[in-house]
Amino acid sequence: MIQLHAALDREEVRVMLLPTRGRDLLVPASAVAEIVSADAVQPRSGAPEWLLGELQWRGRRVPAVAFTPSPAGQGRGRAHARVVVCFMPEGNPALPFVALYSRGMPRLERAASANLVAEQDPHPFALTALALGERHAWLPDFAALERALLAVVGQG
Numbered sequence: 001m002i003q004l005h006a007a008l009d010r011e012e013v014r015v016m017l018l019p020t021r022g023r024d025l026l027v028p029a030s031a032v033a034e035i036v037s038a039d040a041v042q043p044r045s046g047a048p049e050w051l052l053g054e055l056q057w058r059g060r061r062v063p064a065v066a067f068t069p070s071p072a073g074q075g076r077g078r079a080h081a082r083v084v085v086c087f088m089p090e091g092n093p094a095l096p097f098v099a100l101y102s103r104g105m106p107r108l109e110r111a112a113s114a115n116l117v118a119e120q121d122p123h124p125f126a127l128t129a130l131a132l133g134e135r136h137a138w139l140p141d142f143a144a145l146e147r148a149l150l151a152v153v154g155q156g
Helices: 142-155
Strands: 013-018 024-028 032-037 051-057 060-065 082-087 097-102 107-111 116-119 126-132 135-140
Touching (some): 013 097, 032 051, 051 082, 097 142
Parallel strands (some): 024 135
Antiparallel strands (some): 013 024, 013 107, 032 082, 082 097, 126 135
């Protein structure tokens, strides 16, 4: 899978902008396996707030994660909400995919280091915060996300 951080130093990269509450997510388009309705996510009892539940997808249970909490009544049932199933780059067979929550339909964009500006807005599952034009986004840290997910799954 293409590593967005390294690729931006060399070339323009196709990315998906996933709208979330406040700050979007910026995911390499090559990491996206499929986009599905968030209504397909089944809640997981006792899970942390960021773990929405699991998606039954292609015979697998895929954890669904939200980078920002949904306001009351705006969660999975939101009419345009989606989850974006992404390949996990670490290659762990116990967790080959993750589904990232999106408040609406993700948009395909082109990103290059020349049009990205680093910002200060830390998140435990983000490598960095960026501005892409007028859009503000986090670049997911899939390794940190994998560690957190495996810790939760190990408890359940």
